[in-house]
Amino acid sequence: MRISYAPMEGITIYCYRNAHSKLFPEGIDRYYTPFLSVYKQHAIKKRDMREIAPENNQGMEGRLIPQIMTNKADEIIWALSEMHQRGFEEINLNMGCPVGTVVSKHKGSGMLEDPAYLDELFAEVFESEEIKHTALSIKTRIGLKAPKEYLELLPVFNKYPFCNVIVHPRVRTQMYQGEPDMEIFRWAYENSKNPISYNGNIFSKDDYDRIVSEFSNLKEVMIGRGLVANPGLAREIATGKSMSGDELKGFIEALETEYKIEIPADESIMHKMKEIWFYVGGNFKTTDGSEIGPYIHKIRVSKNPADYRNAVRNLYRSCGM
Ligand SMILES: Cc1cc2nc3c(=O)[nH]c(=O)nc-3n(C[C@H](O)[C@H](O)[C@H](O)COP(=O)(O)O)c2cc1C
Structure with a gap:
C-alpha cells in the first residue's frame, strides 16, 4: 500500500520534506506540498513556487505532488498546464481545509456545500485539453456540517475520473478533533468508482495495520500529524524498525x-x-x-x-x- 506524507501548511514545506526524506528515506512513497493558492490572474506566489522548484526538491522526482487551492475551473485548468510544464504528472485539489477565512471564500472544505457547483466545475475541467496530460486528485472531507452530506458528494465525484480521491472522514466543523467517521468512510470505500485513499488519526503502526486490514484496496494511506510526531513512522510501518x-x-x-x-x-x-x-x-x-x-x-x-x-x-x- 502506498504511504504518503500529508500536506501541512507551515510544517511540511520543502525544507522539512528534504530533511525528512534524507533522514528517513524508507516508507514514504509521495509527499504533497502544503496548498499553493492560485490567484485570479493565473499566478502562484513566488514563495509557493519555491515549494515546487526543482532545486529545492532534488531526489523527489515523481514523488512530489503539488496541492492547489482554488474553486474556479479556469484556475484548475491553468494549474494543470503550469504543473505539466514543470514536469508534474498529477496535481491535488484541496477540498478539505477547515479554516474560517478559506471556507468563507467557498474554498477548501467550503467547496463541499454546493455539489451542483462542483458538478459544473469538474465538468469544465474534465472537458479541457489540459486534463489529458495531467491527472487530478482531490483531498476532501465528508461534508461541512454533517457526514450525510457525503451521500450527495460522492455521486458527483463518481462522474469524473479522478486519479485518487483522498478522504479525511471528518466534517469541517470538527476541524481535526473527534473520531473519524468510519461508517461513512466504509460507504465511500465501497461505492467510489475512483481509486480511494484514507487519511486521519494514524499515529502508530497498529493504527495503520488496522486501516489496511479493514480496507485492503486503498490506493494510499496518507499520514499527517502522526508523521510529524514520529518522523520514523513510515519506516517502522515499512520495515519494522522504530525510531530511536x-x-x-x-x-x-x-x-x-x-x-x-x-x-x-x-x-x-x-x-x-x-x-x-x-x-x-x-x-x-x-x-x-x-x-x-x-x-x-x-x-x-x-x-x-x-x-x-x-x-x-x-x-x-x-x-x-
Ligand atoms: C497545521 C496543519 C496544516 C495543514 N495544512 C494542510 C494543507 O495545506 N492542505 C491540506 O490538504 N491539508 C492540510 N492539513 C490537513 C492534513 O493534511 C490532514 O488531513 C490532517 O492533519 C488529518 O490527518 P492526520 O490525522 O494524519 O494528521 C493540515 C493540518 C494541520 C494540523
Whole structure:
C-alpha cells in the first residue's frame, strides 16, 4: 500500500520534506506540498513556487505532488498546464481545509456545500485539453456540517475520473478533533468508482495495520500529524524498525539546518521549531522517568533563540543525550 506524507501548511514545506526524506528515506512513497493558492490572474506566489522548484526538491522526482487551492475551473485548468510544464504528472485539489477565512471564500472544505457547483466545475475541467496530460486528485472531507452530506458528494465525484480521491472522514466543523467517521468512510470505500485513499488519526503502526486490514484496496494511506510526531513512522510501518531518541534528535538538528536555507532570521526559525516541538516532544523520554511535559513547555514558551537553545539543551540532558 502506498504511504504518503500529508500536506501541512507551515510544517511540511520543502525544507522539512528534504530533511525528512534524507533522514528517513524508507516508507514514504509521495509527499504533497502544503496548498499553493492560485490567484485570479493565473499566478502562484513566488514563495509557493519555491515549494515546487526543482532545486529545492532534488531526489523527489515523481514523488512530489503539488496541492492547489482554488474553486474556479479556469484556475484548475491553468494549474494543470503550469504543473505539466514543470514536469508534474498529477496535481491535488484541496477540498478539505477547515479554516474560517478559506471556507468563507467557498474554498477548501467550503467547496463541499454546493455539489451542483462542483458538478459544473469538474465538468469544465474534465472537458479541457489540459486534463489529458495531467491527472487530478482531490483531498476532501465528508461534508461541512454533517457526514450525510457525503451521500450527495460522492455521486458527483463518481462522474469524473479522478486519479485518487483522498478522504479525511471528518466534517469541517470538527476541524481535526473527534473520531473519524468510519461508517461513512466504509460507504465511500465501497461505492467510489475512483481509486480511494484514507487519511486521519494514524499515529502508530497498529493504527495503520488496522486501516489496511479493514480496507485492503486503498490506493494510499496518507499520514499527517502522526508523521510529524514520529518522523520514523513510515519506516517502522515499512520495515519494522522504530525510531530511536537519537534519530529524532538528529532529525530536529537537520531540520533546523534545512530551515536556514529558506528562513534567514533565527527568531523565525525558532517559531517554526517550537511548532515542531508541539508534535515531537512526547516522543522523548527522560532518564529518571519524570514527566517530559515541563521541558517541552519551557521550549514552547522561550522568548528568544538563546532561551530556546537553552530549553532544548535541558530537554536533551534530561533524556541523557
Ligand atoms: C497545521 C496543519 C496544516 C495543514 N495544512 C494542510 C494543507 O495545506 N492542505 C491540506 O490538504 N491539508 C492540510 N492539513 C490537513 C492534513 O493534511 C490532514 O488531513 C490532517 O492533519 C488529518 O490527518 P492526520 O490525522 O494524519 O494528521 C493540515 C493540518 C494541520 C494540523
